[in-house]
Amino acid sequence: MQTVLFTSTIFGPIHSRRLGTSLGVNLMPADGKVCSFDCLYCEAGFNAQGPGTKGIPPREEVARLLEEKLREMRAEDMPLDVITFSGNGEPTLHPDFNGVVDDVTRLRDRYYPEAKVSVLSNATRLRTGQVVEGLRKVDNNILKLDSAIDDTVNVIDRPVGKGYSVADVVEGMKQFDGQCIVQTMMLRGEHDGKTIDNTTDEEIEALIKAYKDINPREVMLYSIDRKTPAEQLVKVEREELEYIAERFRREGIRVAVS
Numbered sequence: 479m480q481t482v483l484f485t486s487t488i489f490g491p492i493h494s495r496r497l498g499t500s501l502g503v504n505l506m507p508a509d510g511k512v513c514s515f516d517c518l519y520c521e522a523g524f525n526a527q528g529p530g531t532k533g534i535p536p537r538e539e540v541a542r543l544l545e546e547k548l549r550e551m552r553a554e555d556m557p558l559d560v561i562t563f564s565g566n567g568e569p570t571l572h573p574d575f576n577g578v579v580d581d582v583t584r585l586r587d588r589y590y591p592e593a594k595v596s597v598l599s600n601a602t603r604l605r606t607g608q609v610v611e612g613l614r615k616v617d618n619n620i621l622k623l624d625s626a627i628d629d630t631v632n633v634i635d636r637p638v639g640k641g642y643s644v645a646d647v648v649e650g651m652k653q654f655d656g657q658c659i660v661q662t663m664m665l666r667g668e669h670d671g672k673t674i675d676n677t678t679d680e681e682i683e684a685l686i687k688a689y690k691d692i693n694p695r696e697v698m699l700y701s702i703d704r705k706t707p708a709e710q711l712v713k714v715e716r717e718e719l720e721y722i723a724e725r726f727r728r729e730g731i732r733v734a735v736s
């Protein structure tokens with residue numbers, strides 16, 4: 479089985495298609511995966527690999543490791559566009575997410591004031607006050623919505639536990655008053671005998687309605703780029719992503735394709 483992508487708390491810098499030169503902050507264990515989704519396409523592998531033994535890094539350790547890295551990069555005059563919370567799971571599951579955001583923005587201001595701070599979140603924690611508070615402070619609050627139909631989310635993203643509903647998540651996203659970016663992974667394929675396709679007319683229409691409700695700063699459309707843990711997934715090619723993006727744009731939605 480494919481296992482965790484990142485073996486440290488601070489990783490990179492790496493070149494990201496969507497974000498530029500990005501230094502990663504992995505708030506989940508460096509030797510396991512912890513997420514409130516278990517997406518078929520997750521680059522960090524399935525949750526079944528387990529959480530590992532190292533645990534979630536404490537706030538102070540994240541700040542110390544990040545400062546070490548930023549100091550080193552500055553001394554070598556390395557470029558940096560963005561510091562990105564991502565990694566082996568859902569960053570907002572960190573018990574002190576809001577405090578970590580404060581540390582990261584303070585260190586960004588000190589070492590790379592021109593860089594942005596981005597969070598890639600699956601938007602399952604938008605009922606938790608300290609998470610929302612943290613997300614409000616970052617430059618790019620990037621929230622996942624792969625489908626606006628519950629059954630499809632259950633097949634593609636596989637929320638852990640019960641209680642996920644698109645309606646709740648859309649409500650959660652609305653509280654940012656447009657200060658969020660919605661990210662949607664387009665894909666097709668098959669898994670466990672179920673057909674997967676979030677590019678159908680029904681899916682697109684449901685997404686249009688959700689995007690209009692949320693009114694995000696931007697929608698980011700993308701598709702599979704690396705090996706995925708579920709093997710029978712098919713990438714939606716860029717030309718088709720552009721075609722889908724045009725359908726959204728005709729509805730007045732701002733869309734970027736990457």
Ligand code: SF4
Pocket residue numbers: 513514515516517519520521522565566567568599600
């Ligand atoms: S939300 Fe992100 S980290 Fe979690 S399973 Fe999905 S792709 Fe992986």
